[in-house]
Amino acid sequence: MSNSLFDQVQSIQQDIANTSLDNLEALEAFRIKLLGSKNILKPLFAEIRNIEPARRKEFGLLINEVKSQAEEKYQALQKELAGVQQDQHTIDVTAPGEPVYPGARHPIAITLNRIIEIFAKIGFNVAYDREIEDDWHNFTSMNTPEDHPARDMQDTFYLKDSSQYLLRTHTSSVQSRVMTKTQPPIRIIAPGRVFRNETISARSHCQFHQVEGLYVDKGVSFKDMKQTLYYYAQEQYGKDVKIRLRPSFFPFTEPSAEMDVYWGLNNEHDYRITKGTGWLEILGCGMVDPNVLESCGIDSEKYTGFAFGMGIERQAMLKYKISDIRYLFENDVRFLNQFTSAL
């Protein structure tokens, strides 16, 4: 009786030593058979008490040893199989290479980089700031107090349950971020994303990009502003560009203007985008309102400044003849790949 139990355990021991496998299912079967909750050693452990006392210890040692061997073997097999699978993955030198696609710059990034480059040449630094802004920096400090009708012009996304925090509606908020931290001379442009609760269509989106400009120093005049913006237009649209400033209104500038560039009326498309005038509006600008300077802790008796804000999408769409603003936000690679070689 006990001899046959010894035989059974030894035969299992032999099987373990002889096992070799080549797939994961077989490995799992091995585990269930020898290490699972109903493994074949279990009933043999239960037999210990039936072994004659003189050989009980010997049997106990044997069966425990076999159990450890099963565990070791399982781990060894596991490693071996993982190795095989890895080899299969890395060693096939005949497999064709993975194609490498060059990245493409986004048309917004290309246009923005060009704008930064143009202003960097005349000494403007780039300032970045937050997209989640507070009411004060976005509106109040920009001379747009609560109940000011101009707040309705920019349908604002407020953060949930907050009348204080919002997604900035324009990059003008960076003006107050910079002016509350720095005394003049200040000469910055501030590019970034802005948000307005607008219905999405071919011409408008609820998110878009702007570049803000701000120059504050002693004796900065309207003439300086006009010259700076003319320089910009020439760099961006060519030396022969024609510009005009039309009187306008913004709460944070006085006087305020909008700048148009002459686009021409050469075809039907030109008629449509310029509404038959030949002129295209590209930015808003003006002399920084003294109230804005004072709100931000800058002495308006001593300093004056000009500011401007322009949209980037509009300019990118003109430059690349993109007919629908939504293409710029959909990240369709068929669209984006067309810009592979640009800048």
Ligand code: DAH
């Ligand atoms: N913040 C204005 C807008 O989003 C654009 C603007 C106009 C910015 C005049 C300025 C400015 O700095 O002086 O429509």
